[in-house]
Amino acid sequence: MGQHETVATSLADTVREEIGAALADVDADLARRYPGDPGTRQPVHTVYVPGDVFTAGTVRAWGDAALAALDEHAPDAEAFAGVLGIPDGLAEPVYERVRAKLEREPVEDLRIDFEDGYGLRPDAEEDAAAARAAALVAAAYRDGTAAPCTGIRMKCMEAAVRDRGIRTLDIFLTGLMAAGGLPDGLVLTLPKVTYPEQVTAMVRLLAAFEKTHGLPSGRLGFEIQIETTQSILGADGRATVARLIEAAEGRATSLHYGTFDYSASCGVSAAHQALDHPAADHAKAVMQVAAAGTGVRLSDGSTNVLPVGATTQVHDAWRLHHGLVRRSLARAYYQGWDMHPAHLPTRYAAVYTFYREGLEQAAARLAAYVAKTGGDVMDEPATAKALSGYLLRGLDCGAVDIAEVARLTGLTRADLDGLAGRAAPNA
Numbered sequence: 001m002g003q004h005e006t007v008a009t010s011l012a013d014t015v016r017e018e019i020g021a022a023l024a025d026v027d028a029d030l031a032r033r034y035p036g037d038p039g040t041r042q043p044v045h046t047v048y049v050p051g052d053v054f055t056a057g058t059v060r061a062w063g064d065a066a067l068a069a070l071d072e073h074a075p076d077a078e079a080f081a082g083v084l085g086i087p088d089g090l091a092e093p094v095y096e097r098v099r100a101k102l103e104r105e106p107v108e109d110l111r112i113d114f115e116d117g118y119g120l121r122p123d124a125e126e127d128a129a130a131a132r133a134a135a136l137v138a139a140a141y142r143d144g145t146a147a148p149c150t151g152i153r154m155k156c157m158e159a160a161v162r163d164r165g166i167r168t169l170d171i172f173l174t175g176l177m178a179a180g181g182l183p184d185g186l187v188l189t190l191p192k193v194t195y196p197e198q199v200t201a202m203v204r205l206l207a208a209f210e211k212t213h214g215l216p217s218g219r220l221g222f223e224i225q226i227e228t229t230q231s232i233l234g235a236d237g238r239a240t241v242a243r244l245i246e247a248a249e250g251r252a253t254s255l256h257y258g259t260f261d262y263s264a265s266c267g268v269s270a271a272h273q274a275l276d277h278p279a280a281d282h283a284k285a286v287m288q289v290a291a292a293g294t295g296v297r298l299s300d301g302s303t304n305v306l307p308v309g310a311t312t313q314v315h316d317a318w319r320l321h322h323g324l325v326r327r328s329l330a331r332a333y334y335q336g337w338d339m340h341p342a343h344l345p346t347r348y349a350a351v352y353t354f355y356r357e358g359l360e361q362a363a364a365r366l367a368a369y370v371a372k373t374g375g376d377v378m379d380e381p382a383t384a385k386a387l388s389g390y391l392l393r394g395l396d397c398g399a400v401d402i403a404e405v406a407r408l409t410g411l412t413r414a415d416l417d418g419l420a421g422r423a424a425p426n427a
Contacts, residue, residue: 034293039422043108063106065341134175151187157198196247227258241290259301302337325350355394363408388419
């Protein structure tokens with residue numbers, strides 16, 4: 001058939017136009033609700049530090065403590081790989097990258113905690129701690145020592161602590177504004193959400209702050225912690241997570257699973273509260289489906305088994321943590337919480353092994369897709385998006401280098417961003 005040859009059709013143009021008009025509202029709703037990946041870096045973990053413990057040296061202290069744990073309990077690549085079961089071919093590069101990460105950027109996301117990790121204190125004491133946190137965070141961003149993402153977890157919107165949480169958030173944000181403005185890496189966390197109306201209240205609070213300081217509407221976003229059964233299934237029997245995201249009016253940045261509060265709310269005994277409990281898997285599966293395509297990220301929770309004590313005890317805790325992180329990554333939960341500096345070596349070991357062991361296969365499949373050469377797997381655009389996203393996450397955290405990816409794929413960082421549906425390179 002010639003390029004310009006006319007083909008026969010049966011439907012009038014008005015049919016197409018009428019269908020387009022009928023679906024216009026649906027098109028707009030899809031674009032609003034499911035904007036896709038925000039195109040920014042997602043940290044691989046979040047570290048929580050109580051508000052009274054946080055200092056200017058916290059990030060470096062965690063890195064130094066993590067390196068000391070390696071020196072004492074796994075002083076070389078062979079020993080570390082032997083504990084965790086890292087394949088021989090990856091042992092050396094993973095170990096070297098883990099140590100380099102702990103020296104360069106040990107914490108990717110730091111949350112100064114004024115909730116469970118801080119507890120109830122006299123108002124004057126919490127006021128002072130919140131003001132101090134703002135001053136320290138502002139100074140850290142000025143001198144380049146801040147974690148890429150840093151912020152606070154306030155108390156929740158329940159009646160008993162609501163006013164205290166609002167005041168702490170106000171003091172912290174006001175302190176940042178007085179010190180030069182809100183840093184780009186600022187993250188706020190709203191815990192123990194049970195009703196969408198609590199999310200709406202947070203939106204109103206942040207909008208009021210923006211208006212007071214002449215900030216653009218929507219400048220302040222926040223994470224929603226999923227720690228209660230009501231945040232998964234409401235009293236009316238309806239799934240809640242999607243309603244929480246909707247109530248955030250575009251301000252929700254991520255959903256964080258709270259392992260121990262959620263497990264306890266389900267009646268799980270303390271000995272069985274863990275990331276891999278069936279109750280946890282159900283909650284996270286609901287979170288995952290509700291957040292898919294919305295641009296809201298997911299974070300898994302933590303383990304409370306700490307790598308401390310004798311070497312055998314540390315190794316047991318490392319194996320547990322490493323396995324749980326690997327399990328989360330395979331389930332597309334690319335972030336989690338770390339509760340102790342000695343968790344950092346196994347966090348990065350699990351993450352780096354995950355991205356390095358699949359590097360060549362992912363790169364080959366993506367290169368074949370771009371070149372339309374096929375190979376032994378026929379990939380679709382959605383799979384190409386996932387493959388490029390995989391490579392980008394590896395680049396973001398330091399598991400792989402852009403030179404490696406370019407050599408294996410022939411693609412630039414901009415090419416990967418485009419294939420992944422990211423509007424701009426990572427911050």
